[in-house]
Amino acid sequence: MGGTTFISRDIVAARILAGEHLIIYNDHLLRIPASWLDAHPGGTLALLHFVGRDATDEIEAYHQDDTLSLISRYSIGRVELKESGWVPLLPPIMSGWVRKPVLGGKSEWFNEANVLRSSVNTELTPSSQILLVAKDELAQPGPGLDTLEPPPTNLSLAVQSQHSRAYKELHQRIVSAGLYKTPYLSGYGPEVLRYTFLGCMSAYTYSHNWLMTSAVFLGLMWHQLVFSAHDLGHMGVTHNWTIDRMLAIIIADFIGGLSIGWWVENHNVHHLVTNHPSHDPDIEHLPFFAISTSFFSSLWSSYYKRTMYFDRFAAIFVAMQHKLFYVVMAFARFNLYVNSYSFLLRKTWDTKRARGGRWAWGLEIAGIAFFWYWFGNILYGCGTWRKALAYLLVSHAVTSPLHVQIVLSHFSMSTADLGPTESFPHRQMRTTTDVICPSSLAFIHGGLHLQVTHHLFPRLPRHNLKRASALVKEFAKEQGLVYAEFGFLHGNAEVIGVLRGVADQVKLIGKVVDVEMKEAIERKSTNSGRKFD
Known part of the structure; x- marks a missing residue:
């Protein structure tokens, strides 16, 4: 890869705020031109979600060797790394900011949504969580350095970097086993x-x-x-x-x-x-x-x-x-x-x-x-x-x-x-589960019941997922990650349970609103009665 200039995290942040789309790949800083951002076969959002982040695992999981060999043309230098790897920035799109073209062929920051941060730190709503809601009518200034700083997280960057290194080794085992054929x-x-x-x-x-x-x-x-x-x-x-x-x-x-x-x-x-x-x-x-x-x-x-x-x-x-x-x-x-x-x-x-x-x-x-x-x-x-x-x-x-x-x-x-600190393999295994089924019935699921392995290696031929999943389970055990799987009926019960749980919360909110309305009406009636007296 070209480029020998070492670029600090502060400079990367400043250049992102100036309108550049910068992504880290194998210690190199890639500058994605607007022309390629629009033309990327994987879609614009696939790039925007990794601005300011190390996307090495994702890039290699989604691209073949001949495509990877072309990436060097986008390198503008190397980045400064900590012992545990690149300290990620929060992609602007994650906090509701995007670039939009204006007259003269230039582009400016546009605030499409407001940030909704978690006020507590629980498993369901961690302190690292950022959700987006409709923006208010007030004009928002452009993003600042604080916009690019991720919220605090319970994850260890060192541990996540270790997961990433182990995933690269796993990927090489997959390749060496000929499973991409x-x-x-x-x-x-x-x-x-x-x-x-x-x-x-x-x-x-x-x-x-x-x-x-x-x-x-x-x-x-x-x-x-x-x-x-x-x-x-x-x-x-x-x-x-x-x-x-x-x-x-x-x-x-x-x-x-x-x-x-x-x-x-x-x-x-x-x-x-x-x-x-x-x-x-x-x-x-x-x-x-x-x-x-x-x-x-x-x-x-x-x-x-x-x-x-x-x-x-x-x-x-x-x-x-x-x-x-x-x-x-x-x-x-x-x-x-x-x-x-x-x-x-x-x-x-x-x-x-x-x-x-x-x-x-x-x-x-x-x-x-x-x-x-x-x-x-x-x-x-x-x-x-x-x-x-x-x-x-x-x-x-x-x-x-x-x-x-x-x-x-x-x-x-x-x-x-869990924020941009989370590694690619950690996120995929946390949010995805397999559906267990007999080999004789695998054709009904098309082999895609092995979703964990598919999410880790999306280009892997579907008929090789079973062999690859054995390697993934070894990887999960070594890294202390959970490889989730359950039977079809159990899976249906789990999904229905989740849907019922959220539905119950809706009903609970409805009951609370009814009680509050009833109390408000009673207070109004009482006050009216006093005025009449």
């Missing part, structure tokens, strides 16, 4: 046969007017195909971005009607800030779900760029969320359509080389149009609108176990923010 024949061979069988059975039963049976087979095919789209979105199949993305578009857009571009951007953020209430889109489901009482504060989402209002409507749903969980999951695919199409609409006027270039966006648009052409004809061929509606609902509801499986790995885990 894709098992095309033994892995994807049986899956292609399974997809083909389910698709043919759906067509065959449809041709015989067994509509609901056809809908079930179609839903099962979608359910299974998603796993391959997931692998391709992570560049975990051919490991060539262009080839993997083209295959992903064929599966996700042309066959499934969903945008792989949206999913990749959303999923990358989820992987990097897992279970953070203000930043992880995969746990931001108000008004339907709240897996933490933190959402009662009407948090700001840095991903969706809006306030997640905990209003009366949300309170009603959240109070019943444990009862409505499986009902909502049955229709979760419709929400994926909304997110996909709104993403593609936003990208209509994006002329930058962002998230795969214009050809990928155009191919996705063609894919969505093709999907609704063939699926629309299937619905039309059902004969009546009632049969078409039934076909639509059944085919989509059949995919719901996939959505249940996804939330099992995170909804029951910690949503506390």
Whole structure:
């Protein structure tokens, strides 16, 4: 890597406040130009969440060697390190600050949200926690040095640095074991046969007017195909971005009607800030779900760029969320359509080389149009609108176990923010759990029941996760980390328990409000009576 100048932490902070996007990688200071910030295939937020931090583990987990070799062009020098490593700064986006373009091609700081700090230091709300809420109407000055200083944390930087060093060694063991090599024949061979069988059975039963049976087979095919789209979105199949993305578009857009571009951007953020209430889109489901009482504060989402209002409507749903969980999951695919199409609409006027270039966006648009052409004809061929509606609902509801499986790995885990001191492996193992299942049933989960290992090594071919998980468990034991796992039924019980716990808090708040209102009315009546006397 180029650059021999040693740059102090104070200078890094000052340059960030001046508008530069600086990230530490292997003791080098990378300056990310605005042009690449917009064009980064992993999304802008994937970079903004690591400004002022050491992102070595995350960068190496998400990029191949040929990409890593190009990073040297962004190095502007080396940073001064303490014995325990780089002392992290708080990324401005974590405290509600972003850069926005203004006239003349320049950019200025913009305050999109206010900070909500924890007033106590508990396991659920640690002193290190920073959440975001809607900003007030008062104009905010730009961020200062105090903005970049993280709140106090219970974590030891030395211990977290040790976890990081051990993770690098683990990663090398994974590479040396050949686990990044894709098992095309033994892995994807049986899956292609399974997809083909389910698709043919759906067509065959449809041709015989067994509509609901056809809908079930179609839903099962979608359910299974998603796993391959997931692998391709992570560049975990051919490991060539262009080839993997083209295959992903064929599966996700042309066959499934969903945008792989949206999913990749959303999923990358989820992987990097897992279970953070203000930043992880995969746990931001108000008004339907709240897996933490933190959402009662009407948090700001840095991903969706809006306030997640905990209003009366949300309170009603959240109070019943444990009862409505499986009902909502049955229709979760419709929400994926909304997110996909709104993403593609936003990208209509994006002329930058962002998230795969214009050809990928155009191919996705063609894919969505093709999907609704063939699926629309299937619905039309059902004969009546009632049969078409039934076909639509059944085919989509059949995919719901996939959505249940996804939330099992995170909804029951910690949503506390331990700050930028926390290492990549520590955060992933604290916020993620595996779902235990027999090897004979692993295909139902697509192998993604091994979420802990997947979160640590997102590019790892899915069929190699089981072998890699054995190494991860050894790593966890050596480092004193918890490798969480539970059975499918136990996992469901855990998630329902979390949802019920938050729902009970909503009901408790409602009772307190009712009592306070009753007391206020009584006081008012008493005072009125005295005035009358």
